[in-house]
Amino acid sequence: MSELRQQIEQAIAGGRFPEAKAAIDRMWASGASPATASFLVRCLDKIRGQAPLVPFKIRILRSFTVEPAVPLLRAGALAGGIDLTVDLGEFNAYAQEFLDPSSPLYTGGYRAVVLAVATRDLTPELWDDFADLAPAEVEHSVARAVEQYRNWITLFRSRTAASLIVHGLEMPPVQAMGVYDGQAGAQGQQAAIAAINAGLARVAAETPGVYVLDFDGLIARRGRDHWYDATKWFTVRMPMRAENLAAVAAEWLRFVHPLAGRSAKVVVTDLDNTLWGGVVGEDGLEGIRVHRDEHKGAPYWMLQRALADLRRRGVLLAIASKNNPAEAMEAIENHPGMLLRGSDFSATRISWNPKAQSLREIAAELNVGLDSLVFVDDNPVEREHIRMELPEVAVIELPAEAAGYARAVRDCPLLERLSISAEDRERAAMYAAQAERRRLEEQTTGSVEDFYRSLDQRVTVAIAGAGAGAAMIARVAQLTQKTNQFNLTTKRYGEAEIAAMAADPSCAVLGVTVTDRFGDNGLVGVCLLRLDGAVAAIDTFLMSCRVIGRTVETAILAAAAGHARARGASRIEGWFLPTRKNAPSREFYARHGFTMVEETEAGTRWSLDLAQGAPESPAWIRLEILDEGGPGQAGGQAGGGKETVLA
Numbered sequence: 001m002s003e004l005r006q007q008i009e010q011a012i013a014g015g016r017f018p019e020a021k022a023a024i025d026r027m028w029a030s031g032a033s034p035a036t037a038s039f040l041v042r043c044l045d046k047i048r049g050q051a052p053l054v055p056f057k058i059r060i061l062r063s064f065t066v067e068p069a070v071p072l073l074r075a076g077a078l079a080g081g082i083d084l085t086v087d088l089g090e091f092n093a094y095a096q097e098f099l100d101p102s103s104p105l106y107t108g109g110y111r112a113v114v115l116a117v118a119t120r121d122l123t124p125e126l127w128d129d130f131a132d133l134a135p136a137e138v139e140h141s142v143a144r145a146v147e148q149y150r151n152w153i154t155l156f157r158s159r160t161a162a163s164l165i166v167h168g169l170e171m172p173p174v175q176a177m178g179v180y181d182g183q184a185g186a187q188g189q190q191a192a193i194a195a196i197n198a199g200l201a202r203v204a205a206e207t208p209g210v211y212v213l214d215f216d217g218l219i220a221r222r223g224r225d226h227w228y229d230a231t232k233w234f235t236v237r238m239p240m241r242a243e244n245l246a247a248v249a250a251e252w253l254r255f256v257h258p259l260a261g262r263s264a265k266v267v268v269t270d271l272d273n274t275l276w277g278g279v280v281g282e283d284g285l286e287g288i289r290v291h292r293d294e295h296k297g298a299p300y301w302m303l304q305r306a307l308a309d310l311r312r313r314g315v316l317l318a319i320a321s322k323n324n325p326a327e328a329m330e331a332i333e334n335h336p337g338m339l340l341r342g343s344d345f346s347a348t349r350i351s352w353n354p355k356a357q358s359l360r361e362i363a364a365e366l367n368v369g370l371d372s373l374v375f376v377d378d379n380p381v382e383r384e385h386i387r388m389e390l391p392e393v394a395v396i397e398l399p400a401e402a403a404g405y406a407r408a409v410r411d412c413p414l415l416e417r418l419s420i421s422a423e424d425r426e427r428a429a430m431y432a433a434q435a436e437r438r439r440l441e442e443q444t445t446g447s448v449e450d451f452y453r454s455l456d457q458r459v460t461v462a463i464a465g466a467g468a469g470a471a472m473i474a475r476v477a478q479l480t481q482k483t484n485q486f487n488l489t490t491k492r493y494g495e496a497e498i499a500a501m502a503a504d505p506s507c508a509v510l511g512v513t514v515t516d517r518f519g520d521n522g523l524v525g526v527c528l529l530r531l532d533g534a535v536a537a538i539d540t541f542l543m544s545c546r547v548i549g550r551t552v553e554t555a556i557l558a559a560a561a562g563h564a565r566a567r568g569a570s571r572i573e574g575w576f577l578p579t580r581k582n583a584p585s586r587e588f589y590a591r592h593g594f595t596m597v598e599e600t601e602a603g604t605r606w607s608l609d610l611a612q613g614a615p616e617s618p619a620w621i622r623l624e625i626l627d628e629g630g631p632g633q634a635g636g637q638a639g640g641g642k643e644t645v646l647a
Helices: 002-013 017-029 034-047 069-079 094-099 124-128 135-159 178-183 189-205 215-222 230-236 242-260 280-287 298-313 325-334 355-366 380-389 402-410 427-443 448-455 470-482 495-503 552-566
Strands: 054-062 082-088 112-116 163-167 210-213 266-269 316-322 347-351 373-376 457-464 507-516 519-532 535-543 571-576 595-599 604-609 621-627
Touching: 002 017, 002 034, 017 034, 017 069, 017 380, 034 069, 054 094, 054 242, 069 082, 069 242, 082 242, 094 135, 112 242, 124 135, 124 189, 135 163, 135 189, 135 210, 163 242, 178 189, 189 210, 210 242, 215 242, 242 470, 266 298, 266 355, 280 325, 298 316, 298 402, 316 355, 316 427, 325 347, 347 355, 355 373, 355 380, 427 519, 457 470, 457 552, 470 495, 470 507, 470 519, 470 535, 495 507, 507 552, 519 552, 535 552, 552 571, 552 621
Parallel strands: 054 082, 054 112, 112 163, 163 210, 266 316, 266 373, 316 347, 457 621, 535 571
Antiparallel strands: 457 507, 507 519, 519 535, 571 604, 595 604
16 A cells, blocks of 8 residues: 555656546555545645546535545545535534525535434434334334425425435344334334435435435445444544444445446456356366356356446446457357346457457447546556556456455446436447448448438427426436547536526526437437526537437537527627537537637637528438427528428
8 A cells, every 4th residue: 555655645646637537446446444534635626637537516414413424425436536515514404504595504615414313313212212103103203204395305406406314313232122023013113213204215216316325225234233333423422433434434425426427337247267167268168157046156157246236327348358259259158157248348458459459449449538438457456557558447446355356336426327217227228220321331331411311300409498398307417427539628517507507597408318210218318408588508518439420410400500599699609618528519619600709718608690690400311399388489590301290
């Protein structure tokens, strides 16, 4: 560890910030401790502005002491590419903060807030005095607690668009009525606390941007008998042992990562001794070990189960393996113990090339950035090579024993999702269809326009109103949080912020779906407009990488300009704010006839006079506009190959 510290300090002193960041990641992966956290937080002040970090600000409201967890939280965030600012509310003053409209909770500019309240503080009668309560009193306590949550969440959402992460209530280490609690059914102590958690989950599900952290589940994973510390509770009001603080910080990070837009899109896995036990080139198909019911093969099957679960969340899978392609593919397709098959992987690189080269090729094939990749490999030499050669790639530090592989992958915060859309569930199939499109493009002998026409594209632009569905709001927010390449401003928004825009008459939320001859791409584009008299300002304009290069952006702009004119705007303007990743969108405004009217260090502002003619949708795209604002707002403005439908 001292060698790593020295390497980090030397890299920072020499201005080699990518090298320093890679070493920071290795240091944190080798063990999260207060001493390590303190060192890394000091490093953060030196690399801020030099390394690509995403700024994010949170406030923690609490009924117990969390101060020792804050450095661990900030250090873990730094390792994940996030420059995290953490403010703490006053001890046990969470209720007052919710009620006071002038409290820092609402004026501090937070992107997210954590509400960490212990069961013994919210419902002391259920924690300490349960044995004395009559059934009616238990029911009253449950109803009162759920109503408190509802009131706080309603106040919070009415005053801020920040995301809210609410701790669920934890169970006591020992039930008041002993083993009888398990026989008491709905009248038991555990059942009462579970009922409050169920009520909290219902309230959160009804409110955009509110998420429940399963605090009792965290305690159960760590071991209830190894969690509580009565002495610390009595002396400093900290209910958990010091060794559990890192787990609390890690649990918070599982929410912070997706909210900050630091989410990975692809897991790239090795094969030999990673996806199966043994080396297929030496042991043969019969000699490798992978099976759910065989003790030596079960750990590898469990890793495959974890990867399959990630695929259901919308994470793509890929292979980077040094192997004989024919032998490796035979094992993947024909070994009876395999859970994953070739069709489950969106890209494969099985060769003797360096794995850094394979990862670059996979990123290019899937049209994602290297920072969208997570690398899984049992070989520490390969892991270190990727960390040094490709510092943008996240590398999961696998334990020495294969039994821990699946858990290491499941614990990676880059792979967390706070909502799962229909597009997420079908993402692998959508990428398979994208491969078919590429093959068609390669086979088309005519012009580029001939290729566009052969796709038979239909673009549907839904202009959301106050009653926009939760699924659309969640997907639009998700796209703002994870889209980097074709994204003019790279602004990140939570679900509550998008819902507020949809309900605001001075804004317009446009969600874009694209279908073609190969299938439905899902909701893959977003345009957010802010309307102020004669000017419509493009706040956000983005598209998924799956539809880049197909002129879809022109159809979206045509719909946005048509909507702006229908709302009384005579000019449409927007900023291009360059990042390390959004070069594909750099020429968007110039290509569509906008004039640059301002240039600053942050970027360039562009303007288009709609009186001189609005952009038209390409003739090879059928454009459909669904406007919840009512008939007449977008009709006749799209142009080109439009098919305008007013709803």
